[in-house]
Amino acid sequence: MVASLFLQSTKETKGRLYWRMPKELLLHTSIRKYITQEATVLAEKIVVSDNPSRKLHTRLRSRYTQELANINTRLKTAIDAHTHGSLDDIGLEQARSVHHTETQQLLQHKSDANFDFHSTNTETSSSHFFRRPVTKLYHIPINRIELPTGEVSDNPMDIHLGFEEHWGTIMGDPTHHTPTAPPCVEAQRAFLQTNVTRKLDASQQEYMDSDVTPHELSAAIKHMAPHKSPGPDGFPAAFFQIAPDHFAICLAAVFQERLRKGIMLPYQRNAAVTLLFKAGKRARPGNYRPIALIPVEVKVLSKALACRLSSVLGNLIHPSQTGFVKGRSIQDHIHFVRDLQHWCTDRDEHCFAAFLDFQKAFDRVNWSYLWATMTNMNFGPKYIQW
Known part of the structure; x- marks a missing residue:
């Protein structure tokens, strides 16, 4: 599955991190039971729904916010009643007191749940007990930037604009000039038709172009890091792994509807981008690697499509490529280069080797050429559309 990432200009330099589901919640038996029940009900309703995408999104979101929303709604109703004169000051004060009490009880329940988890797991021989200690050693903020002039600035706005300028030209910010690869012209198409000899047969093409099944999605969910x-x-894979078969039915219905409409849901197209430091000077934007954190349900679809592709990839990719193909190892090329060195040494011949590395290769792929290549390999339109 292919995703395009666009960085947008903003006046904000930093903000709050987004919500993430606490790991402790998914270890409570009552919560796991409730999630399973909800997933079962949702799976039954979503297959007959005329808008499965909305039903899935609403159900997932409301499960953990409904109780707090009900508390706030009751207070709002009391305030409206007081405004219209149907509730006196004493009644409003009582409503505020009840709202405060219920909110504190909800927060206390969350705190107790966290305490119960830690008291149960901290002193037992569990994976949690033997986990690595939490450290902020690697949580180093970006507090300086090297400007194009060579100067180093610690101004937050310079840092924000500098990183946005650097990565915006690479990752497609509409406000920046991003060089695009030319479309696949007729000469290139003719080249592909002549030189692409490894193709899918009729049965493989039918399999690759068939609908994504709940069984494939369930297998993808089960094999993800939780x-x-x-x-x-904020939902991790562990949430879906509580009831993978039921969630797979829901996701299959959603993805089929999205394929029919030709676009994923807005929240499915959002990603949280974080920068990982690689090496060199921390003040240089190019020394970081951007990682896009996409919703787990989209990763489930990508994994299912990738697993389907891996079953035929060995027949399509030339044996000389040993990396990224199931059943092959890139170590073969390492041994091959060493054998060449020995061969040249034995014959006292002068030879040269060249190492090529394409900078930001993934972000500069000529997609039209890739689609044309897949078409010549007999991939169907449905798989390419994904």
Whole structure:
């Protein structure tokens, strides 16, 4: 699955981090039971719904906010009644007191749940007990930037604009000039038709172009790392792994509707971008690697499509490519280069080797050329549309 990332200009230099589901919640038996029940009901309703995307999004969001929303709604009703004269000052004060009490009880319940988790797991021989200690050693803020003039600035606005300028030209900010690859012209198409000899047969093409099934999505959910950083919605893979078969039914219905409409939901197209430091000077924007954290449900779809592709990739990719193909190892090329060195040494011949690295290669792929290549390999329109 292909996703395009666009950075947008903003006047804000920093803000609050987005909500993430606490890991402790998913360890409570009552919460796991409730999630399973909700997923079962949702799976039954979503297959007959005329808008499965909305039903899924609303259900997931309301599960953990409904109780707090009800508390706030009751207070708002009391305030409106007081404004219109149907509730006196004493009644309004009582409503405010009840609202405060219920809110504190909700917060206390959350605090107690966290305490119960830590008291239960901290002193037992569990994976939580043997986890790595939490450290802020790697949480180093970006507090300086090297400007194009060579000067170093610690002005937050300079840092924000400098990083946005650097990565905006690479990742497609509409306010910046981003060089785009030319479309696939007829000469290139003719080249592909002549040189692409490895193609899908009829049965493979039918399989690759078939609908994504709940079984594939369920398998993808089960094989994901449970607590990796989630996307902006805050739901980790561990949430879906509580009831993978039921959630797979829901997601299959949603994805089929999205494929029919030709676009994913707005929240499915959002990503939280974080910069990981690689090496060199921390003040240089180019020494960071941007990581886009997308919603887990979109990662589930990507994983299912990738697993389907891996079953035929070995027949399409030339044997000389040993990396990124199931059943092959890039170590083969390392041994091959060493064998070449010995071969040249034995014959006392002068040879040269060149190492090529494409800077930001993924962000500069000629997509039209890629689609044309896949079409010549007999991939169907549905798989390419994903």
